Amino acid sequence: MALYSEKVMDHFRNPRNVGVIEDADGVGEVGNAKCGDIMKMYLKIEDEVIKDVKFETFGCGSAIASSSMATEMIKGQPVSEAMKLTNKAVAEALDGLPDYKMHCSVLAEEAIKSALEDYEKRKQQN
Amino acid sequence: MIYADNAATTKMSKDAIETMVSVMNETFGNPSSLYEVGQRAKEVLEQARKDVAEAIGAQPQEIIFTSGGSEADNQAIITGARLGALKGKKHIISSAFEHHAVLHTLKKLEKEGYEVTLLPVHEDGLIRPEELEAAIREDTCLVTIMYANNEIGTIQPIREIGEICRKHQVLFHTDAVQAIGHIPVNVVADQIDMLSSSAHKYHGPKGVGFLYAKKGIRLTNLIEGGAQERGKRAGTENVPGIAAMATAVKEAVASIDKNAKNLIQKRDRLIAGLKEIPHSALNGDASKRLPSNVNFCFEGIEGESLLLLLDDKGICASSGSACTSGSLDPSHVLLAIGRVHDVAHGSLRLSLGEDVTDEEVDYMIKSVKEVVEYLRSFSPIWRDLVAGKKQFIL
Structure with missing residues (x-):
């Protein structure tokens, strides 16, 4: 049996939404290099809807796949819906992750939430 | 496909596979049995012991067949520790980058009251013999330093380490799992008291290895049972695996x-x-x-x-x-x-x-x-x- 599901490998080999949004409305970065995983999410939001999302990830195959899947799941969604994204949903959408890799999906959820919080903060400041 | 993970395991050589199959077919007897097919298996076993001993410059009676490198490491270290305890010596020296078969065995001994000094490994991936010598104490019973590291491949100054240990009359064990069959190893010239080896690192089968213990060292048993391996390692011998290991080690050392x-x-x-x-x-x-x-x-x-x-x-x-x-x-x-x-x-x-x-x-x-x-x-x-x-x- 392979280490990862076909879905994980697909998102790892062909990650969706890779890159940077220079004029992002919200940016979130979680994880640390010491543990071997860092995820950074960039959001472009218009009328409370996520118009575009990009990510950069330093990490293992499942970290890259989780980032990719998470961005796909929130793209085009209202901010209120994106806030409800759970790591479980990300892992399920990837047809599961090995137990010791579940933290990668947690990181993806946290990265999205961190970017959304940054967006809310910036909104209040304006 | 390019297989570039030979430190993890190697592909068996054709000759080793042939030996293994032929022993399985022709010499399936139990070496402890007195009838002919058993005695032939015994001959295969003893020939393998000679071949393995010769590959490292040892005597046949100094070789114990094991299930692999980890078992050999465990048995060597436990032996060094028990022999030390008999003389009231309970200090062991090793290095920070040993294989887990060594480090985890040392952890176990620490819980039993032994003291362990892990020498630092320098940026070049080598320990310093003078730091080893400085770490030796009155109550040091064993030094265990790997011959070559499994991850970064650095080869330790084994001969100097052997000399220092002999000078201070401290037992010296080396985990030579990555070295045997790849670089010349001679237990006499290197003044090694105990050495561990694993067959699958030099194109032999998995699940078989050996422990060399210099004549006079009373090994501590890890597995109790029958009188195989001169009573030091019970269990019917893995004759096909051992024979294939001997073929593989001869081939590797010659090349x-x-x-x-x-x-x-x-x-x-x-x-x-x-x-x-x-x-x-x-x-x-x-x-x-x-x-x-x-x-x-x-x-x-x-x-x-x-x-x-x-x-x-x-x-x-x-x-x-x-x-x-x-x-x-x-x-x-x-x-x-x-x-x-x-x-x-x-x-x-x-x-x-x-x-x-x-x-x-x-x-x-x-x-x-x-x-x-x-x-x-x-x-x-x-x-x-x-x-x-x-x-x-x-």
Whole structure:
């Protein structure tokens, strides 16, 4: 049996939404290099809807796949819906992750939430 | 496919497979039985013992067959500890980057009241004999230092270590799992008291190895039962595996010079090619290393994703990243030589096979370059490094 599901490998080999949004409305970065995983999410939001999302990830195959899947799941969604994204949903959408890799999906959820919080903060400041 | 993970395991040689099959077919008897097919199995076993002993310059009666390197390490260390305790000596010296078969056995002994000193491993992946000598105490009963490291391939100054131990009358064990069949090893010249070896690292079968213990050392049993292996290791002998190991070790030792010459040229070609990758570093000394071992750190990327993409390109390799071990920490070997976590996660080990070609080496260089560049293209760490927000380490 392979280490990862076909879905994980697909998102790892062909990650969706890779890159940077220079004029992002919200940016979130979680994880640390010491543990071997860092995820950074960039959001472009218009009328409370996520118009575009990009990510950069330093990490293992499942970290890259989780980032990719998470961005796909929130793209085009209202901010209120994106806030409800759970790591479980990300892992399920990837047809599961090995137990010791579940933290990668947690990181993806946290990265999205961190970017959304940054967006809310910036909104209040304006 | 390019199989570049020979430090993990090797493909069995044709001759070793032939020996194994022939023993299974023709000599299936129990060596402890008195009838002919049993006695023939006994002969096969004793011939294997002679061959294995000869390969390391030992006497046949100094060889105990085991299930592999880990068992041999366990038995040697427990033996050293128990013999020491009889004289009231309960201090053991080892190094920080030993195999877990050694480190975990030492941990167990610490819980029993033994004291363990782990010598530091320097940036070049070597211990210093003078630091070993300084660490020896009145109550030191055992020194256990690996011959060559399994991750970074550095070859320790074993002869000097052997000399120091003999001078201070301390037992010296070496885990030679990565060395046997790859570099010349002689237990007499190196003044080694106990040595562990594993067949599958030199094109023999898995699940078989041996422990050399110098004449006069009373081994402590790990497995109780019948009187096999002179009562020091119970259980019906794995005759086909042992015979195949003997074939493999003879073959490997006879080819050391020829293979090493070729491998060193390939290894150095690979090292030179990978050095061209910016912000990368070779782990361990460039020349005091196994002929087959190449180990690099690449800043800004993580090892598991590197391995998966190399696998897609048909290259089998390994990494010391935490993600490949299932733990949170990267390889204890890389940390021991002073690589920080951030960099240790981005390590790659390529351990070459004897039949590797220049074309394959060039393909590996090209592939690693492509994959590292690709992974860096969307690594937030790399972005920060390039932007000057973080300092490069390598």
